Amino acid sequence: MRTAIIGAGQAGRRTAELLRGLDAEREILLLGEETEPPYDRPPLSKEVLLGEERPRGLMQRAAEVYEAQRIALRLGEKVTRIDLGAARLETAAGECIAYDSLVIATGARARGLRIPGADDPRVLTLRSIADARALRARLRTGLRLVVAGAGLIGLEVAAAAIQLGCAVTVLEMGERAMARCVPEAVSARIEAWHRAAGVVLEFGCPLTAIRPQPDAIHLVTGKGEVSADLLLVAVGAIPNMELALDAGIAVDDGILTDADGRTSHPHVFAAGEVARIWQRGAGRHVRFETWQVAQHQPVAVANALCGEQKPYAELPWHWTDQYGRNVQILGTHSAALEWLEREDGGRLIYFGVDPEERVHSAVLIDNGREATPLRRIIAAEKPIQRNRLLDPSVALRQLC
Amino acid sequence: MAWHDVAPEGEFEMDVPKVVQVGEDRVAVFRLADGFYAISDVCTHEYALLSDGFCEEGKIECPLHQACFDIRSGKALDEPAEVDLAIYPTRIDGGVVQFQL
Ligand SMILES: Cc1cc2nc3c(=O)[nH]c(=O)nc-3n(C[C@H](O)[C@H](O)[C@H](O)COP(=O)(O)OP(=O)(O)OC[C@H]3O[C@@H](n4cnc5c(N)ncnc54)[C@H](O)[C@@H]3O)c2cc1C
Ligand code: FES
Numbered sequence: 227m228r229t230a231i232i233g234a235g236q237a238g239r240r241t242a243e244l245l246r247g248l249d250a251e252r253e254i255l256l257l258g259e260e261t262e263p264p265y266d267r268p269p270l271s272k273e274v275l276l277g278e279e280r281p282r283g284l285m286q287r288a289a290e291v292y293e294a295q296r297i298a299l300r301l302g303e304k305v306t307r308i309d310l311g312a313a314r315l316e317t318a319a320g321e322c323i324a325y326d327s328l329v330i331a332t333g334a335r336a337r338g339l340r341i342p343g344a345d346d347p348r349v350l351t352l353r354s355i356a357d358a359r360a361l362r363a364r365l366r367t368g369l370r371l372v373v374a375g376a377g378l379i380g381l382e383v384a385a386a387a388i389q390l391g392c393a394v395t396v397l398e399m400g401e402r403a404m405a406r407c408v409p410e411a412v413s414a415r416i417e418a419w420h421r422a423a424g425v426v427l428e429f430g431c432p433l434t435a436i437r438p439q440p441d442a443i444h445l446v447t448g449k450g451e452v453s454a455d456l457l458l459v460a461v462g463a464i465p466n467m468e469l470a471l472d473a474g475i476a477v478d479d480g481i482l483t484d485a486d487g488r489t490s491h492p493h494v495f496a497a498g499e500v501a502r503i504w505q506r507g508a509g510r511h512v513r514f515e516t517w518q519v520a521q522h523q524p525v526a527v528a529n530a531l532c533g534e535q536k537p538y539a540e541l542p543w544h545w546t547d548q549y550g551r552n553v554q555i556l557g558t559h560s561a562a563l564e565w566l567e568r569e570d571g572g573r574l575i576y577f578g579v580d581p582e583e584r585v586h587s588a589v590l591i592d593n594g595r596e597a598t599p600l601r602r603i604i605a606a607e608k609p610i611q612r613n614r615l616l617d618p619s620v621a622l623r624q625l626c
Numbered sequence: 627m628a629w630h631d632v633a634p635e636g637e638f639e640m641d642v643p644k645v646v647q648v649g650e651d652r653v654a655v656f657r658l659a660d661g662f663y664a665i666s667d668v669c670t671h672e673y674a675l676l677s678d679g680f681c682e683e684g685k686i687e688c689p690l691h692q693a694c695f696d697i698r699s700g701k702a703l704d705e706p707a708e709v710d711l712a713i714y715p716t717r718i719d720g721g722v723v724q725f726q727l
Contacts, residue, residue, distance in 0.1 A: 266706070273672070283672045285706060517691075521705065545691065552690055594689030595680045 227252045229531060230315060230323060232305045232469065233331035234258025236266050236285075236520035237498025241329050242297045244528035254297045255323065257315075259304040262355055263289055268517055270358040271379050272547055275365065275386035284355075308473040310491055327531055330481060330489075331497040331524075332466035334515065339374065339459050343436030348443050349457045352379060364456055367391030372445055372454040374433050376403045378546045380460030381416065385548040388423045395426040395454070397433055397447055407544075407555050409565040412576055412589050419549050463515055465500045478502065480513035485537035487527035497527045503538055508558075516544040541601050556600055557587030570618035575600070583609040602626035629717070629724040638662070638723065641681040648727050653714060655725055656697050658684050662716040663697050664725035670702060670709035 229245060231238045234256050242256045258264065265284040273281035280286065292299040304318040308328065315323045336351035338344060350361055361383070365371065369392045373380045376398035388394045402413035403420075417427055428449060437444040442453045465480045476482045476490035480502030487495045487503070498520040502513040518540065526538040545554045563578035563586055575596060578587035584607050588600050599622035603610065606626060614620050630653075632644050638657035645667055646653050652667040654677045665686070667677050674690040681687070685703065687694050693707030700711035714725040 269672075281672065282670075283706065285708075543692075547690075594674075594692070595678055595687075597689075597692060598680045598682075598687060 227326045228255060228324065229253070229327045229329065230255045230257065230325035231329040231331055231497075232257055232308075232315070233333055233466075233498070233500075234260065234264045234299060234301065235331060235333045235498065236264060236517070237333070237500075237524050238329070238331035239264035239287075240521060240524035241331060241497050241527050242292075242299075243295065244524055245531055246295050246297060248528055248532045248534075255325070256292070256297055256299045257303045257305055257317070257323075258299070258301050260354060260356075261302045263287060263292070263299065263301065265355060266517060266520075267353070270355060271352060271382035272386065274355065274358040275362050275383065276389065277362070305469060308469050308475075308494075310473050310475075310494070313493070327493045327495070329487075329495045329497050329527060329531070330467075330470055330500060332469065333499045333520075334463035334465045336459065337462045337464050339433060339436075339461065341433060341435050343438055343443070344459075346436060346438040346443055348438070348455065349436060349459060351459050352383060353463075361458065365390045365392055368393065370442075370453065370455045371395070371458065372397060372452060372456070373458045373460055374398075375460035375462070376400070376427065376429070377406065377460060377462065378404060378544075380458070381420065382546060382548055383458055383460060384420060384425050385423065388420075388425050389549075394424070395428065395452060396420070397431045397445070397452070398427070398429050399432040399448075401429050403427070404546075407559045408553070408589050409559065409561075409563075409576060409578065411565060411567060412553070412591070415574075415591065416548065416553070419551065423549060463499070465502075465513065467500055470494075470496070478511070480511070482511055485526065485539060486530035486535060487523060487538065488530055495527045495530060497524045506537075506539065512542075512558075514542055514544075516542065518543050541604055543597070543601075552590075552592055552594060554590040554594055554597055555587075556590070556597065557604055559587055563587060566612060566615055568616050568618055575622075577615050579612070579615070583612060585610065585615070596622050599623045599626050627726055629719065629726050632664075632723045632725065634721050635662075635718055635723055636721075643667075643677045643681065643686075645675075645677045646725075651712075651727060653725055653727065654686075655716065655723060656681065656686075658697060662718070662723050664714040664716050665695070665697055665700055666712040669693060669707060670711060671707040676711075 265286040269281040269283040307316040336353045371392045373396045435446040445452045481496035502511040523538045529536040566577045568575040573593040574591040576589040643654040654667040669688040679689045694703040700713040
């Protein structure tokens with residue numbers, strides 16, 4: 227029996243390793259387009275830019291580790307077609323590979339800007355370790371870097387670049403930093419860190435054209451023109467779901483799966499960021515762009531491949547590290563919640579509460595020790611009096 | 627190798643570590659239900675102090691990316707940590723908790 231996994235990223239690696247743990251016999255094939263063995267991406271916009279060649283956080287194992295686990299890791303192999311009828315894959319090199327079950331773990335790619343001039347070589351995106359090294363090689367003192375997008379990756383790059391001595395401007399179409407995932411008060415704090423470090427932040431400022439000149443690129447924005455040496459585009463990610471779409475597997479902003487990771491085809495699964503997973507609690511499919519989903523949703527997939535059910539139902543969690551500060555986001559941000567702030571000597575908690583005083587979501591700043599008690603509080607769905615939430619002398623573990 | 631004082635036994639609360647710096651090493655000492663245990667205070671994933679983490683049932687969770695370690699054995703229990711923590715012997719000498727390093 228052979229399971230083929232397309233995409234040798236974090237979710238592909240996890241699926242392969244977990245599957246080997248559950249089944250000593252089966253043949254496992256892990257096919258990846260990149261030439262690097264699988265790695266975790268969070269350090270790319272942090273330690274790698276600041277100069278660490280191979281930070282531990284990449285979780286990158288040597289090729290021999292895969293051999294020892296009898297996982298056939300094939301790098302530099304792009305899958306170009308899935309033939310569901312024949313249960314076969316085709317690769318860019320022209321090879322046909324038969325499978326008994328298939329996992330699509332193709333992740334996502336950085337969204338580009340569809341404006342004139344966006345194909346200039348001074349316009350970069352950041353997704354892979356190769357991208358991170360290319361960007362790092364160009365960040366030097368005095369370089370004028372413009373970042374398009376004040377999301378998590380754009381802001382992490384801005385933080386790293388200003389620490390490396392670049393002159394950094396962030397242009398954001400929306401009104402505040404990380405608006406998709408944190409409440410206004412948290413955006414204001416993050417913006418203050420950036421401004422204190424010397425980053426220029428411009429909101430309500432869409433980029434409409436790029437005018438390449440020999441010595442600079444001129445960026446036309448809603449608020450006038452900016453000159454730059456380099457533009458980093460960090461305006462979101464697009465799931466790599468074309469293989470599934472062409473094969474006739476159901477997709478809709480991601481490959482649709484049930485909580486076990488199974489797609490509309492019974493022998494095909496999707497793992498990690500490319501999957502849009504059925505969430506019973508929310509009553510809809512959700513796609514997550516987080517380390518967490520690539521780490522833990524493969525548990526459901528590997529079990530389902532072995533005929534066991536371990537449905538994926540985790541409270542969403544992700545983090546960002548900027549200027550040595552750690553922000554963790556639990557649950558899904560919603561403007562419909564009221565946001566309460568608890569401060570305790572620089573450690574912060576923001577609770578997103580509903581009118582019945584139940585906590586649904588939270589943001590922690592430099593306060594990771596409260597993540598586990600908060601997860602329990604959110605899962606319990608019990609009303610908690612706000613004076614207790616706000617009182618730093620009441621330990622959260624007493625409230626769950 | 628030497629024994630280092632941490633604090634009198636009575637000053638330890640359950641699950642709340644005390645930290646001692648010895649040269650370059652930071653050691654976190656915990657009172658658990660069955661005695662005192664000393665571990666390296668630095669997460670083996672990236673860089674975080676485990677004494678800032680959440681401690682329960684003999685486990686300490688890293689405050690940054692939530693890797694878990696067994697305090698008694700130092701074992702890394704889940705990713706993103708894979709390397710175990712150094713652990714150090716402890717004893718009580720004249721009512722004072724000590725560890726050996
Ligand atoms: C710069 C950066 C920083 C991040 N920081 C954080 C953070 O701080 N916290 C957090 O929670 N999350 C963070 N994330 C998000 C997190 O890293 C991703 O959600 C996670 O990597 C998703 O893993 P994955 O395995 O699903 O996809 P990927 O890691 O993208 O792996 C997919 C792999 O499939 C390969 N592939 C695609 N198509 C094919 C094909 N046709 N044939 C063969 N191979 C193919 C790709 O080349 C890729 O290697 C960050 C992401 C980036 C890019
Ligand atoms: S630094 Fe401890 S889990 Fe990452």
